[in-house]
Amino acid sequence: MAMLEVTGVRKNFGETEVLRQIDLSLASGEMLVIVGASGCGKSTLLRIVAGLENPSTGRIMLDGRDITSVDPAARDIAMVFQNYALYPHMTVFDNMAYGLRIRGLSRDDIAHRVREAAGLLGLFDFLGRKPRQLSGGQRQRVAMGRAIVREPKLFLFDEPLSNLDATLRVRTRAEIRRLQRRLGVTSLYVTHDQVEAMTLGDRLLVLHQGRPAQLATPMEVFEHPADTYVAGFIGAPAMNFLPARLTQNGGSARLDAGPLLHFIDGRRSGNEGTALTIGIRPEHVQLVPNGVPLRIDLIEPLGSETLVHGRLAAPGETSLVIRLAGKAPEGEILTIGFPPEHIHVFDAETGLRFH
Amino acid sequence: MERRTIFGHRLLPLALVAPQFLLTLIFFLWPACQAVWSSLTRQDPFGLHSQFAGFDNFVELFTDPLYVDSIGRTAFFMAAVSLLSMSLALFLAVFADREIRGRTTYRILLIWPYAIAPAMAAVLWILVLQPRIGIIGVWLNRNGVAWDYHLNGGQAMLMIVLACAWKQVSYNFIFFLAGLQSVPRSVLEAARMDGARGWHRFRTITFPLLAPTTFFLLVVNLVYAAFDTFGTIQALTQGGPGKATETLVVKVYRDGVVNLDIGSSSAQSVILMLGVIGLTALQFRFLGRRPPG
Amino acid sequence: MNARRDPVAHAILLLGVILFVAPLWLVLVASTQDSATIARGDLSLLPGDGGFTAYARVLKGPVPRMLLISLGMALAIAIGKIVISVLSAFAIAFFKFPGRRVAFWLIFITLMLPVEVRIIPTYSVMSDLGLINTFTGLWLPLIASATATLLFRQVFIAIPDELVEAARMDGAGPLRFLWDIVLPVSGANIAALFVILFIYGWNQYLWPLLVATNPKLDTIVIGIVKMIAVETETDWSAVMATAVLALLPPVVVVVLMQRWFVAGLTEGEK
Numbered sequence: 021m022a023m024l025e026v027t028g029v030r031k032n033f034g035e036t037e038v039l040r041q042i043d044l045s046l047a048s049g050e051m052l053v054i055v056g057a058s059g060c061g062k063s064t065l066l067r068i069v070a071g072l073e074n075p076s077t078g079r080i081m082l083d084g085r086d087i088t089s090v091d092p093a094a095r096d097i098a099m100v101f102q103n104y105a106l107y108p109h110m111t112v113f114d115n116m117a118y119g120l121r122i123r124g125l126s127r128d129d130i131a132h133r134v135r136e137a138a139g140l141l142g143l144f145d146f147l148g149r150k151p152r153q154l155s156g157g158q159r160q161r162v163a164m165g166r167a168i169v170r171e172p173k174l175f176l177f178d179e180p181l182s183n184l185d186a187t188l189r190v191r192t193r194a195e196i197r198r199l200q201r202r203l204g205v206t207s208l209y210v211t212h213d214q215v216e217a218m219t220l221g222d223r224l225l226v227l228h229q230g231r232p233a234q235l236a237t238p239m240e241v242f243e244h245p246a247d248t249y250v251a252g253f254i255g256a257p258a259m260n261f262l263p264a265r266l267t268q269n270g271g272s273a274r275l276d277a278g279p280l281l282h283f284i285d286g287r288r289s290g291n292e293g294t295a296l297t298i299g300i301r302p303e304h305v306q307l308v309p310n311g312v313p314l315r316i317d318l319i320e321p322l323g324s325e326t327l328v329h330g331r332l333a334a335p336g337e338t339s340l341v342i343r344l345a346g347k348a349p350e351g352e353i354l355t356i357g358f359p360p361e362h363i364h365v366f367d368a369e370t371g372l373r374f375h
Numbered sequence: 376m377e378r379r380t381i382f383g384h385r386l387l388p389l390a391l392v393a394p395q396f397l398l399t400l401i402f403f404l405w406p407a408c409q410a411v412w413s414s415l416t417r418q419d420p421f422g423l424h425s426q427f428a429g430f431d432n433f434v435e436l437f438t439d440p441l442y443v444d445s446i447g448r449t450a451f452f453m454a455a456v457s458l459l460s461m462s463l464a465l466f467l468a469v470f471a472d473r474e475i476r477g478r479t480t481y482r483i484l485l486i487w488p489y490a491i492a493p494a495m496a497a498v499l500w501i502l503v504l505q506p507r508i509g510i511i512g513v514w515l516n517r518n519g520v521a522w523d524y525h526l527n528g529g530q531a532m533l534m535i536v537l538a539c540a541w542k543q544v545s546y547n548f549i550f551f552l553a554g555l556q557s558v559p560r561s562v563l564e565a566a567r568m569d570g571a572r573g574w575h576r577f578r579t580i581t582f583p584l585l586a587p588t589t590f591f592l593l594v595v596n597l598v599y600a601a602f603d604t605f606g607t608i609q610a611l612t613q614g615g616p617g618k619a620t621e622t623l624v625v626k627v628y629r630d631g632v633v634n635l636d637i638g639s640s641s642a643q644s645v646i647l648m649l650g651v652i653g654l655t656a657l658q659f660r661f662l663g664r665r666p667p668g
Numbered sequence: 669m670n671a672r673r674d675p676v677a678h679a680i681l682l683l684g685v686i687l688f689v690a691p692l693w694l695v696l697v698a699s700t701q702d703s704a705t706i707a708r709g710d711l712s713l714l715p716g717d718g719g720f721t722a723y724a725r726v727l728k729g730p731v732p733r734m735l736l737i738s739l740g741m742a743l744a745i746a747i748g749k750i751v752i753s754v755l756s757a758f759a760i761a762f763f764k765f766p767g768r769r770v771a772f773w774l775i776f777i778t779l780m781l782p783v784e785v786r787i788i789p790t791y792s793v794m795s796d797l798g799l800i801n802t803f804t805g806l807w808l809p810l811i812a813s814a815t816a817t818l819l820f821r822q823v824f825i826a827i828p829d830e831l832v833e834a835a836r837m838d839g840a841g842p843l844r845f846l847w848d849i850v851l852p853v854s855g856a857n858i859a860a861l862f863v864i865l866f867i868y869g870w871n872q873y874l875w876p877l878l879v880a881t882n883p884k885l886d887t888i889v890i891g892i893v894k895m896i897a898v899e900t901e902t903d904w905s906a907v908m909a910t911a912v913l914a915l916l917p918p919v920v921v922v923v924l925m926q927r928w929f930v931a932g933l934t935e936g937e938k
Contacts, residue, residue, distance in 0.1 A: 119569030492871030
């Protein structure tokens with residue numbers, strides 16, 4: 021039985037539909053990352069699971085219990101807030117002990133749990149301090165400590181790393197993952213950062229304007245994105261999209277820029293000339309001697325690799341980004357090819373993967 | 376908090392400050408000094424000569440049982456008014472802070488009493504509690520309760536406490552509401568997630584975070600009860616019956632204006648001055664703020 | 669959780685509103701009832717048959733003059749205090765001049781003393797200046813305290829340096845700067861302070877009582893207290909009608925400018 025089941029959740033704010041038909045289920049110990057751009061509804065979904073908002077329709081089940089109308093205080097869920105939301109007038113110890121005191125644990129139990137969590141998070145020396153005496157990273161750890169001591173059925177993370185600077189973010193990201201694995205608590209993690217999503221999630225839920233675009237493992241989302249939104253969202257620099265048309269009885273795509281791309285994974289059903297969008301990631305574009313000419317617009321040397329921004333020949337002058345290992349190539353024109361095993365085929369109208 | 380001063384003129388700023396400075400000097404510092412000086416003098420019965428008397432006036436005051444009574448009475452009055460007014464205001468502010476329909480209307484209706492003059496509050500309360508014409512006052516008397524604050528000292532004190540506390544609720548309400556709104560929502564949500572409900576959450580999170588506002592209002596309320604209530608008390612009971620509602624400020628008026636005992640009333644004024652300075656200094660110590668308006 | 673439906677909150681707030689609106693309602697309805705009935709103790713909760721007759725009675729006597737005096741006093745205090753406070757705060761915030769610190773601290777001290785405390789010596793000063801029983805005497809001492817100066821100083825200090833420098837580069841002298849830039853920027857504070865001072869001035873009791881023995885200079889508040897002081901043959905509906913008239917201007921000012929003045933009050937706390 022799944023630990024968390026979200027069924028048919030919808031949320032409207034007045035006229036605006038913020039979440040449309042969300043269904044997901046988490047196995048015990050699993051970490052699901054909900055990722056998407058600002059305003060896609062991910063925080064709303066998290067808050068609905070937390071009980072801080074009510075869904076317009078739908079049901080939330082936690083460990084077999086229907087918690088849809090249960091007060092957040094009684095849901096046995098712990099949440100790490102984006103700006104940490106520590107109690108400013110309490111010490112670190114009291115911040116972490118607060119929830120336990122409410123539950124009526126004995127002083128010894130509380131002290132034991134708090135110290136254990138403090139040890140895990142390296143907060144031992146700060147137990148007597150108040151939040152305003154801590155750095156951002158330390159506060160973030162206290163916020164996590166507060167969640168950990170509760171030993172809840174579910175952890176919720178609301179973009180916990182977005183207020184940290186870049187180096188701290190990378191380090192803390194790894195710590196969160198290690199902790200979650202070690203404690204084995206089922207977790208829902210919300211972020212707009214696709215790198216966090218890829219590295220932290222057992223599975224990803226990509227949300228696009230309130231709609232679930234894809235729910236799959238990170239590699240699955242990366243290698244087989246369900247639509248152009250997901251394809252363009254995951255992976256940086258973003259995937260290139262080239263307009264094309266279905267041809268040769270569904271066996272190939274003719275790029276508007278000229279070349280013919282043959283499908284190696286079978287024919288697609290559809291009419292001749294159907295508009296397609298072909299996707300290919302910058303790192304998969306190859307330099308080939310007799311390839312399609314690409315006029316270089318801008319070269320961005322990154323040290324270990326180089327990003328080349330360019331344009332394919334007419335019609336439409338489609339722009340392209342390619343990622344090459346090593347240094348920048350000479351010349352103004354490069355000839356490139358698109359290896360068939362790396363192309364993604366999408367319907368130009370719906371954006372969905374074309375089968 | 377300084378700014379890099381910009382203009383180098385010398386005479387202009389002096390001219391600009393002059394009006395405020397002059398007024399403060401003439402109508403503030405000079406009278407205050409005079410009050411201090413008068414408190415150290417004694418006048419003869421005809422008011423013609425005054426003699427330096429050192430601290431005699433003060434000693435006389437503190438050995439006068441009437442004055443000491445007045446202090447106790449005023450202290451009680453200040454505490455009662457502040458407590459009643461602040462609790463009621465906080466209670467209402469908590470509910471006005473919730474997201475319900477029509478809360479702006481509720482707020483306006485609860486804020487309007489700020490406009491009432493203390494003396495006018497008396498008029499309003501007469502219609503409620505005056506023994507012969509007030510709605511509740513009449514009802515009480517007709518139903519066996521001997522209610523007349525012109526005769527009963529305890530009832531008179533109750534009357535002025537109610538009227539004065541009532542009037543101040545709107546001011547406290549405004550500040551408590553602002554204070555509640557400055558508590559970060561996410562901290563309250565975190566408390567909810569931690570399992571804190573309603574009253575417990577209020578007691579352990581909201582109220583402690585409200586402490587600066589509460590302290591500030593306490594000082595303001597104490598000063599209000601000590602001074603601004605003069606109009607209400609004078610209009611309702613004139614300090615009576617007997618001396619039942621004679622607070623320190625009423626006594627200053629009686630002694631100074633009615634009985635023309637300059638020395639004593641000046642000494643009383645000086646004592647009050649010291650009290651206010653003390654309270655305001657305390658407030659500064661803990662908050663670094665001062666009462667606005 | 670969207671607590672849109674919250675019967676408890678509504679119930680409590682409703683009770684609160686009743687508690688604070690009921691006395692006003694009583695005054696209103698009392699002004700429409702018969703004085704003798706009220707004097708007997710039969711004040712009704714509903715509007716009476718008298719209609720506005722009490723108002724007509726009341727407006728024939730000294731009441732209109734008293735209202736005018738109150739209005740004059742309130743406006744004089746509000747405008748007067750704002751003007752001198754803006755000027756002195758401007759000087760303190762934007763200039764370096766000898767005695768600046770001293771001026772600041774002296775003004776600071778005035779915070780601590782309400783008028784009731786310095787009342788008798790102020791009276792003798794007024795007497796020396798020949799201002800007893802004059803209209804000027806009613807309001808002049810009341811603008812002496814410097815709370816507004818401190819408030820404006822805080823506001824002016826918060827004006828970004830860049831703004832001042834830009835104005836200077838544009839050729840603005842200090843007075844121009846004050847008029848064109850500082851005043852508009854502080855508009856909300858001035859509005860809030862206007863409300864607060866207007867109310868303060870209108871509601872004064874002790875000082876006007878002292879300084880003016882000539883009944884021609886009675887404010888409306890003093891007038892009403894005098895009316896209720898004689899409790900035996902009081903024309904109650906007239907008193908209540910006067911009370912309504914006395915309450916009207918400050919209440920209207922508060923309700924209309926409510927948003928500004930609440931913001932101004934609570935901002936001053938920070």
